[in-house]
Amino acid sequence: MNTSSLPAGFAALALITAALIAPVAQAADTPPAATGDSCIALSEDQQIVRAGADRDVLLRNGDQHYRVVFTRTCSSAVTSRRLAFETQGESNQLCGDSRSELKTDRASCTVDRIEPLEAATFKRMARQRGR
Structure with a gap:
């Protein structure tokens, strides 16, 4: 050698x-890959932060965090008692590309895209919305 x-x-x-x-x-x-094409199976362990938001909501699904952006203004998301994501009639599934809707007491809001967030970013954004 x-x-x-x-x-x-x-x-x-x-x-x-x-x-x-x-x-x-x-x-x-x-963070997890952008979810434009894929769908997210929603668990029972979820949190939707909607304070002061009519263009988007923050979503924690288990240990994953997202910003869910609507195609148009969704004022009913701010005041509704009931919020649930639905995709083509199927509950607890969330997809981007205008395939899913956020069902509220009075209306439905079409989901444009889902943006993954780091946990720290989610917490910071949620705190800012709560002020």
Whole structure:
């Protein structure tokens, strides 16, 4: 074995290892992928924050956090006692691309898109809306 090639071999191994680890570390800090095409199965453990919001609501579904944006103003979301997401007649499913609606006491509001949020961002936005 040529001893002069050992440092170069270790350097190459270190570079390969770093390249393999970097995407995994980045994925841990990244919120779930945008949900324009996919749907979210809603659990019983959910929270909808709607204070002062007629264009969107904040949604916590278990340990996942989202901003749900409507296609138009949804003033009934601010005052309604009942809020429920529905997709083509199916309860507890939320999809973007105008496939889902937020059902309220008086109206339905079409969901334009669902934006994933970090938990800290969700908490900060919810606090700001509560003021």
